[in-house]
Amino acid sequence: MPYETELRTALLALQRASLLTRRVALTTLSSVTKSDRSPVTVGDFGAQALVISALRHAFPDDAIVAEEDAAALRDNEALRGKVWDYVQGAGLSDEGAESSIGGPLKSERDMLDAIDGGASEGFASAGSQGRRVWALDPIDGTKGFLRGGQYAIALALLVDAKPVLGVLACPNLPQDASAPIPTEHAHEKGEGEGYGVLVSAVAGQGTTVRVLGSGGVAEGKPTKMREVGEAQIGSAVFCESVESGHSSHDHHALITQKLGVTSSPVRMDSQAKYASLAMGLADVYLRLPVSASYQEKIWDHAAGEIVVKEAGGMVGDVQGRPLDWAQGRTLKENKGVVVAGKGVWDMVISAVKDVLAA
Ligand SMILES: Nc1ncnc2c1ncn2[C@@H]1O[C@H](COP(=O)(O)OS(=O)(=O)O)[C@@H](OP(=O)(O)O)[C@H]1O
Ligand SMILES: [Mg+2]
Numbered sequence: 001m002p003y004e005t006e007l008r009t010a011l012l013a014l015q016r017a018s019l020l021t022r023r024v025a026l027t028t029l030s031s032v033t034k035s036d037r038s039p040v041t042v043g044d045f046g047a048q049a050l051v052i053s054a055l056r057h058a059f060p061d062d063a064i065v066a067e068e069d070a071a072a073l074r075d076n077e078a079l080r081g082k083v084w085d086y087v088q089g090a091g092l093s094d095e096g097a098e099s100s101i102g103g104p105l106k107s108e109r110d111m112l113d114a115i116d117g118g119a120s121e122g123f124a125s126a127g128s129q130g131r132r133v134w135a136l137d138p139i140d141g142t143k144g145f146l147r148g149g150q151y152a153i154a155l156a157l158l159v160d161a162k163p164v165l166g167v168l169a170c171p172n173l174p175q176d177a178s179a180p181i182p183t184e185h186a187h188e189k190g191e192g193e194g195y196g197v198l199v200s201a202v203a204g205q206g207t208t209v210r211v212l213g214s215g216g217v218a219e220g221k222p223t224k225m226r227e228v229g230e231a232q233i234g235s236a237v238f239c240e241s242v243e244s245g246h247s248s249h250d251h252h253a254l255i256t257q258k259l260g261v262t263s264s265p266v267r268m269d270s271q272a273k274y275a276s277l278a279m280g281l282a283d284v285y286l287r288l289p290v291s292a293s294y295q296e297k298i299w300d301h302a303a304g305e306i307v308v309k310e311a312g313g314m315v316g317d318v319q320g321r322p323l324d325w326a327q328g329r330t331l332k333e334n335k336g337v338v339v340a341g342k343g344v345w346d347m348v349i350s351a352v353k354d355v356l357a358a
């Protein structure tokens with residue numbers, strides 16, 4: 001199967017990183033504020049180090065683009081030591097699996113180098129034939145992580161500037177699709193209590209859900225989005241960001257009102273929203289821009305896009321145009337993101353356009 005080794009590596013790398021984030025989530029969390037005033041935690045740094053070291057071990061020639069860098073750790077010995085403790089403590093219980101992703105990191109220096117391994121420049125169109133770039137968000141929804149809500153570790157492989165493989169580790173999503181989705185204080189629930197999924201997709205191979213465990217790759221089950229037609233839009237489940245600073249709740253409300261949607265949207269942090277759609281827990285994800293200048297980051301959507309598309313869904317911007325992955329670290333040619341099933345796509349996009357035009 002195409003991308004078999006890539007998929008296996010990505011699943012194991014994310015499973016290992018989630019051991020770290022789950023452990024961090026059990027502590028009293030604090031964060032450091034970045035220059036854009038957004039938070040970053042020891043969980044983000046540690047997860048980035050673990051995933052990048054696995055990717056470099058398996059695919060030394062691939063480029064990697066990731067959200068964080070190690071500058072704050074190089075200047076802060078206490079913070080660096082804390083991250084290093086967690087990184088050393090995170091190893092898969094299956095020895096063969098652990099060694100296939102390179103085994104434990106050897107030193108604090110290797111950890112910092114791994115974190116800074118996510119600084120690859122973009123991968124613009126010309127000459128990108130066959131160019132492979134991994135896009136990593138070590139914790140997507142850091143604000144959700146801090147609140148004990150949903151978060152995801154998100155990893156995608158882009159080839160010729162198109163996502164061809166994506167994995168989302170969602171430690172706080174229910175394994176049983178009929179269980180309610182916890183949106184707050186979910187981290188008190190751990191592995192073995194029915195929470196934690198790995199949702200993955202490879203182009204042309206569909207979307208798969210696995211239990212997020214601590215050893216080797218678990219058996220997967222295929223998953224599809226729910227099929228919702230225009231006549232059922234009123235009962236569709238919409239989801240949106242928790243943070244009104246990340247997407248416009250006001251615009252979303254006007255859109256759902258226009259479509260006659262009866263229930264309130266589910267507010268959930270991170271790409272767990274894409275995973276929820278792919279698992280048939282929700283039907284539409286709206287992310288309407290709050291600011292005219294914000295450019296969506298590729299690591300916030302690449303894994304989500306392929307996971308939803310392979311589950312039968314559509315992903316585009318507020319104009320209904322496909323996301324343009326050839327612009328480097330951001331989606332600067334697109335504004336906002338809309339995700340929906342094929343049966344309601346045209347209807348949703350037309351409502352989005354009407355609301356934005358008004
Ligand atoms: N202004 C603005 N507009 C849109 N998006 C923004 C904005 N500012 C930040 N971000 C990005 O939002 C990512 C988290 O998105 P979520 O959907 O999880 O939002 S929320 O956590 O529910 O608030 C978040 O990802 P993480 O930093 O990985 O958490 C940011 O990349
Ligand atoms: Mg993110």
Ligand SMILES: [Mg+2]
Pocket residue numbers: 044067137138139140141142
């Ligand atoms: Mg992040």
Ligand SMILES: [Mg+2]
Pocket residue numbers: 038039067142
């Ligand atoms: Mg962030």
